[in-house]
Amino acid sequence: xxxxxxxAPEELLQRFDQVLASxxxxxxxxxxxxxxxxxxxxxEWDSTEGENQIVITMIYDELGPRGELSVLQHRYxxxxxxxxxxLEKGQCMEVFIARGPNTRLREILGKIRKVKGVRSIxxxxxxxxGG
Numbered sequence: 001x002x003x004x005x006x007x008a009p010e011e012l013l014q015r016f017d018q019v020l021a022s023x024x025x026x027x028x029x030x031x032x033x034x035x036x037x038x039x040x041x042x043x044e045w046d047s048t049e050g051e052n053q054i055v056i057t058m059i060y061d062e063l064g065p066r067g068e069l070s071v072l073q074h075r076y077x078x079x080x081x082x083x084x085x086x087l088e089k090g091q092c093m094e095v096f097i098a099r100g101p102n103t104r105l106r107e108i109l110g111k112i113r114k115v116k117g118v119r120s121i122x123x124x125x126x127x128x129x130g131g
Contacts (some may be wrong), residue, residue, distance in 0.1 A: 006032075020124040038125075041072040053099040054101065056112065062090040064117035069094050072111055078104050091119075 008016070020031035044050050058069070066084070073079045078100035085093040096112075098105055105125070112121055 013116065020100065035040040041125060041127045045125040048102060050127065051099065052100050052105060052125045052127055053097070054105050054109075054123055054125045056098070056109065058094045058096075058112060058118050059087070059120040060092055060094070062092050064084070064092070065115045066092065066094070068115045071094075071113070072096075072115075076104065076108050078108065085123045 016031070017028070020028065023031070025031040025034070041052075045052055060066075070082070073096070076098070078098040079096050080099060081095075081097040083095040085095070087093055090116075096108070098108060109121070109123065111116060112113045
């Protein structure tokens with residue numbers, strides 16, 4: 001582990017301390033490491049090179065596109081897991097967990113966006129590199 005030192009305006013540091021306490025971090029170091037990981041993950045996702053893991057959630061009407069989403073799971077070996085949840089008011093949630101080259105993961109997202117009946121798509125990505 002390497003020790004670093006940073007400078008920050010007092011007001012920003014106070015706000016940072018409030019947030020880290022509310023999120024349950026044990027220390028500033030833990031919170032800064034998490035912020036650094038997020039920063040790196042976002043930069044690597046923006047890159048056309050490299051590989052990532054991605055969690056994709058979709059909301060759709062119960063009588064919607066489940067079959068089309070299942071076809072995607074079989075078409076893309078990068079999709080490692082698929083979870084189906086019944087929500088209230090006749091809505092469903094589908095969760096895909098995938099890993100692979102950024103280009104293929106973006107392709108999967110593009111295909112999902114074209115599926116008729118999907119109301120909402122959200123995703124988070126994390127780089128394969130640990131730390």
